[in-house]
Amino acid sequence: MTAPKLHRSLIQNMEMFRALSDDELDRTLEHAQPRRLLPGDAVYRQGELAGYFFILLHGTLKVVQATAEGEQVVVRFVSPGDVFGIARMMRRPDYPATVLAVQESLVLAWPSSEWERMVAANPQLTGNALQTVGQRLQSAHSRIRELSTEEVEQRVARAILRLLDQSGRTSDEGRIEIDFPITRQDIAEMTGTTLHTVSRILSLWKERGIVENARKRVIVLQPDELIRYAEGAQGSRHPEPA
Amino acid sequence: MTAPKLHRSLIQNMEMFRALSDDELDRTLEHAQPRRLLPGDAVYRQGELAGYFFILLHGTLKVVQATAEGEQVVVRFVSPGDVFGIARMMRRPDYPATVLAVQESLVLAWPSSEWERMVAANPQLTGNALQTVGQRLQSAHSRIRELSTEEVEQRVARAILRLLDQSGRTSDEGRIEIDFPITRQDIAEMTGTTLHTVSRILSLWKERGIVENARKRVIVLQPDELIRYAEGAQGSRHPEPA
């Protein structure tokens, strides 16, 4: 009774496993379990013991942290190829956040204990993990800088540009769309504002022909204009007097 | 002509070098250069090539990031025993921030290239670094959560409590003081507000007997009250009607 075969092509191009030999990739996959998720399903929840770590193969996930008062903050969205749930690699016993599927998704799960074996066989894995965490620290500091010094419109522009960069799908005539369902509330939780303010900003941008809005979708018509806002152009919320 | 001897007791109790043998500690120290800093001196500046990494032996440093518009954000304060400047360990070529002495300080500097040798001899070092960076990521996320969901007074309370925890000096009768010079501007740059607002908040707290203020100093008389504010008690900025 063998588990269904997972071919190494699934993971061989992933950042974290770069430079692993074919043999080692195969050995690694022997301990991986695939899990399918439907929209809204949780991979794990904040506070649980970090028994597994994961790679996303397909779909999109949302990492959220809840505050003591029950509000939420979106930490990041996970794209295919990303590792997540690596608390134990940092010697943390529990998961610091909850991970939810926003689309149908497919992940590979490894028992956290497997990490030790993998590292023993492949010392540069720790270095890869360190690089990954270092990049996340970087982008967390960027967010802190933005939340500290920029206004809401600017932060929303940045957030959308970042999402386009990470998961943008180009359709006809330069229209770029965020390739997964995302609500105004989500954007608010990424930028430290309210869904009302996000809605107002998107409405304004629509009037100016910069975006098109739909339910759980954002379509950008003029990315260059968005870049201008992100870099601090005054949105001049109040139309100037004639 | 030998370099001045550095004894291993200087670094043997430090988180990053835990579990290194005495021999290895000695070997490590052979490549370390001590540097003395006066208040205001920079250890390195944002954007420089990350040629060295460091441990702080004595004093206090401030890590700051400048925005494109010239504003500043305080990333963290460095206390004795902390490692910093570890960009290269994360495979980043340059320093992402500037580090300034806020007091007379003493650091040990290693050429970044030394890291390779040390890791080769002591594989668990990478794990230690991963843990350290993981903790910083954690606390960056806490800050994002706070900036996104809390009001200024609450954030200032938290910032001060964190500083007390990190560098509090207890004097007589439960008075705790932040053990290095810190300005209202610094606190503002830690919490995403202005020095004016920080000043107003501290003045209010003084009226209520929670703190005592002096130039470049914060003395806390009632830490428990501060904890209440940090956890969301309404400061009720406007005194209630009689």
Place this chain on the structure above:
DNA sequence: CGTGAATTTGACTTTCCTCAAATGGTGTGG
């Protein structure tokens, strides 16, 4: 179709920033 979630929009309020000015403390050079 109807039901509920997502979104939009308006009116009002609050928080906090900006601008301005005065005050207070420190260390330094004469």
Place this chain on the structure above:
DNA sequence: CCACACCATTTGAGGAAAGTCAAATTCACG
């Protein structure tokens, strides 16, 4: 040792940005 210059801090007044509260509207899905 004192005076002055500079930095840090305080405080006030006014205004702007964004939150809150409330309600209507739209849309997708069952």
